[in-house]
Amino acid sequence: MPNAVFSVDTMNKLFILLAALLLACTTFAQRWHCGSPNAQDVTATLDGATFTISGAGAMVNYDGSSAPWSDSVAAIEKVVISEGVTNIGNWSFFSCHNLTSVAIPGSVTSIGDMAFYDCIALASFEVSANNTVYDSKDGVLVDKTKTTRKARWKASLNYVRTCFVMLCKRIAGL
Numbered sequence: 420m421p422n423a424v425f426s427v428d429t430m431n432k433l434f435i436l437l438a439a440l441l442l443a444c445t446t447f448a449q450r451w452h453c454g455s456p457n458a459q460d461v462t463a464t465l466d467g468a469t470f471t472i473s474g475a476g477a478m479v480n481y482d483g484s485s486a487p488w489s490d491s492v493a494a495i496e497k498v499v500i501s502e503g504v505t506n507i508g509n510w511s512f513f514s515c516h517n518l519t520s521v522a523i524p525g526s527v528t529s530i531g532d533m534a535f536y537d538c539i540a541l542a543s544f545e546v547s548a549n550n551t552v553y554d555s556k557d558g559v560l561v562d563k564t565k566t567t568r569k570a571r572w573k574a575s576l577n578y579v580r581t582c583f584v585m586l587c588k589r590i591a592g593l
Contacts, residue, residue, distance in 0.1 A: 448464050448465060448466035449464070449465040449466075449488070449491060450462060450463070450464050450465075451463045451464075451487045451488055453472070453478050453479050453486075453487065453508070454474060454476050454477065454478065454479065455476070455477050455478060455479040455480070455508070457476070458479070460474050460475055460476040461473070461474035461475070461476055461477070461478055461504060462474050463487075463488060465488060465491055465494060465495065467494075468494060468495065468496035468497060468517075469496070469497045469498075469499060470488070470495045470497065470498045470499070470512075471498075471499045471500075471501060472498070472499070472500045472501060472504050472507070473501035473503070473504065474501070474503060474504060475503040475504070475505075476503075476504070476505055476506075477504075477505050477506035477508070477529075478504065478506055478507055478508035478511060478531075479508050480508045480509040480510070480531050481508055481509055481510040481511060481513070482509070482510060483510055483513060484510075484513055484514065485510070486508075486510065486511055486512075486513065489513070489514075492512070492513075492514055492515045492516070492517075493516070493517060494517070495512070495515045495517060495518050496517050496518060496519055496520075497518070497519065497520050497521075497522075498512060498515075498518060498520070498521045498522070499521075499522045500521070500522060500523050500524055500527055501524060502524040502525065502526050502547075503524075503526055504524070504526060504527060505526055505527060505528055505529070506527065506528065506529045506530070506531065507523075507527060507529070507530045507531055507534045508531045508534065509531030509532045509533060509534060510531070510532070510533045510534065510536065511531065511534045511535075512534060512535050512536075512538055513533065513536050513537060514536075514537040514538070515535075515537075515538050515541075516537070516538070516539050516540060517540055518535075518538045518540060518541050519540050519541060519542050519543070520541075520542065520543045520544070520545065521535070521541070521543075521544050521545070521560075522544075522545045522546075523544060523545070523546045523547065523550060523553060523560075524547045524549070524550065525547040525548075525549030525550045525551070526550075527550065527552070527553065528551070528552050529552070530553070530560075542558060543555070543558035544558060544559065544560040546560065551563070552564060
C-alpha cells in the first residue's frame with residue numbers, strides 16, 4: 420500500500436481549515452444570570468461586541484464594578500435590552516469605554532443610578548416608541564417624566580469631574 424504524499428500547498432490548506440474549525444469551536448457567547456429577585460428571570464449574553472439583556476423582569480442592582488461581566492466590558496460596543504426587561508440595574512455598564520449605542524424597549528420603566536457611568540464613547544440611545552418613561556432626542560436619553568437627560572452627557576461630565584477631583588487630590592498630596 421503506497422504512502423500518501425501531500426504537497427505543501429495541500430498541507431497549508433488543511434492547516435488553515437483545521438485552525439478555522441478550532442477557532443469556530445472555541446468562540447462562544449458568554450452568558451450570565453442577572454435577574455432580581457430571581458436571577459434566572461433575566462439573562463445577559465455577550466456575543467462578539469453585542470451585549471443583550473433578555474428575559475422578564477428587573478436586573479440586579481450592582482455596586483461599582485461588581486457586575487459579573489465586569490471583566491468583559493472592553494468587548495462591549497452595543498447593548499440591546501430585549502422587550503420584557505423592566506429595569507436596567509445600577510452600575511450595570513460601568514466603564515464600558517467602547518460602548519457606543521444602547522437600544523431600550525418599551526418595557527423598561529427604570530434605569531438605575533450610574534448605569535452608564537464612565538461610558539465615554541456612548542454616542543446614541545435608541546428608545547422604542549412604545550416606551551412611556553424614556554425617549555431619545557438627538558441620541559441623548561431623556562426621562563419623559565422628569566424631562567432630564569439621563570445618561571449620555573451625564574456620564575461624560577461625571578467622568579471629567581471625577582478625573583479632576585482625583586487630579587486635585589494627587590496635587591494636594593505632593
